[in-house]
Amino acid sequence: MDVTGSQAVALLAADPLYQLSTAGQELFHTNMLYWLIQNAPDAASPLMREVFGILAPQSDVYSTTVEREYRHWDLFVDSGMGCGKLVVENKLHSLPDADQLSDYYEKAPQRLRTDEVVYALLSLIRPTFALPSPWRYVDYSELVAPLNVAAEILRESGRGFDADLIERYSRLITLLLAVRDHYDVAHDMDQPVLLPPPCRQALDAARVLPLVEKLRISGLATLIAAEVGSEAGVGVGFSNTHGKVEFSTEGLSGHRFGWQYQGGQLRISVVLSDTAGGPWKSRRTAREHLVQRDFGDYFDFEVVTDANHRLGQYSGRNLPWLGYEPDFVYRYRPIQPHTSYVDLAEMCTRLTHHAREYAATH
Structure with a gap:
């Protein structure tokens, strides 16, 4: 066939x-x-x-x-x-x-x-x-x-x-x-990362959207791993109908510094460790205060070359910090609609180096 x-x-x-x-x-x-x-x-x-x-x-x-x-x-x-x-x-x-x-x-x-x-x-x-x-x-x-x-x-x-x-x-x-x-991104790495809404709707109606999202995010992870090393621990996942790719590395403080991309959002993140000064699981404001006080300078999107052209502005629903329970704190900026897989992989590569360098001293 x-x-x-x-x-x-x-x-x-x-x-x-x-x-x-x-x-x-x-x-x-x-x-x-x-x-x-x-x-x-x-x-x-x-x-x-x-x-x-x-x-x-x-x-x-x-x-x-x-x-x-x-x-x-x-x-x-x-x-x-x-x-x-x-x-x-x-x-x-x-x-x-x-x-x-x-x-x-x-x-x-x-x-x-x-x-x-x-x-x-x-x-x-x-x-x-x-x-x-x-x-x-x-x-x-x-x-x-x-x-x-x-x-x-x-x-x-x-x-x-x-x-x-x-x-x-x-x-x-x-x-x-x-x-x-x-939908294998290896055929065209210069294609936009974001699927047009009508395409997503058609895939969802046919019940193949999860498969396509996972295929595309795996292709992105492969592209990033080729630059930062397959042993680096670039992870892939899927939630809320969108593929997810992420990286983190443990710092001197025991906390993990990294980044995450999902659904058009490029996030810089810190995952707090209970053994490094917690507990944080039931204290969101305490988590955010710690991150702001000790690691606020980590959340620097300017490490991405030409960030203002490649990324939109952070909105964050008028919140200074976003996060997931019990330990994930992040800020994000949206990628531009024209962002290609090559562009996004290069940005994620730079954020990987940024996380490694920061973790080595914090």
Whole structure:
């Protein structure tokens, strides 16, 4: 199927399978793979072998285990003696997390920490970090061809409804990939960061806005990490229908100095530490007084080159400080509508250096 990004959005909006899947994205896709591996091992064989590198379960030969949410893993497959085991962490609309992957492997029992076990991050959104060993990345695009083969095997065995279901599922993945590739910022780093309101409305109506926001913010994080170092800890997230990228570093005082971008706002921030003079969790005015007194000079947007041209003026709803409970204090300035990904990444890079230099002396 060869469709444009806008066509894919419209088709997903009208696709009943996609709309049913939106109640729980990762769970839906995990359940589809579980069903195929558990109930049609012959049809699943190309998928297991070509994508994950293990043999499909053969229930008539070996004792087989296929589990969902086993040890918090999305999918676990034990194909039987000598045939390999598989652990899958499935991320469709969620953003991959290096700490989560490391934690899952470190807490695995010793019998599942061998070369016989394949640890796979299956994700539509490409990770912005190097995967911790032994995890390896499996892109959703790798599922399409084996799923089509699985549909043919099912049809040849007289399971027409099951074949139709797998074909529709493969088509759904193809449409999601078309949306991903269309909104991949790597194709055009000079495009504006802000989506036009009519575009956001159309994406929201089709229920693909969270995916697009996460794709675009991951692209921005990748661009920043290329300048400040992938080990710097540039984080990505999503809240209130907008992607978020942020950085902070601990200072001599124990407080964290950093920045955050979300929804058109470029924020300079301090995260206060309880161990460095708190408690602050129930005292917003105390937090703001401390920041104003000790770190007021940190909130200097002039470290961004040509800030007055690139940024609008801070409004802050007539408040000198903004924040999130229990410890986040910030000020922001809006980015200009024409700001590109290259421009914003350069500003975030400068703010990263500013945070590091300030933290080294405060």
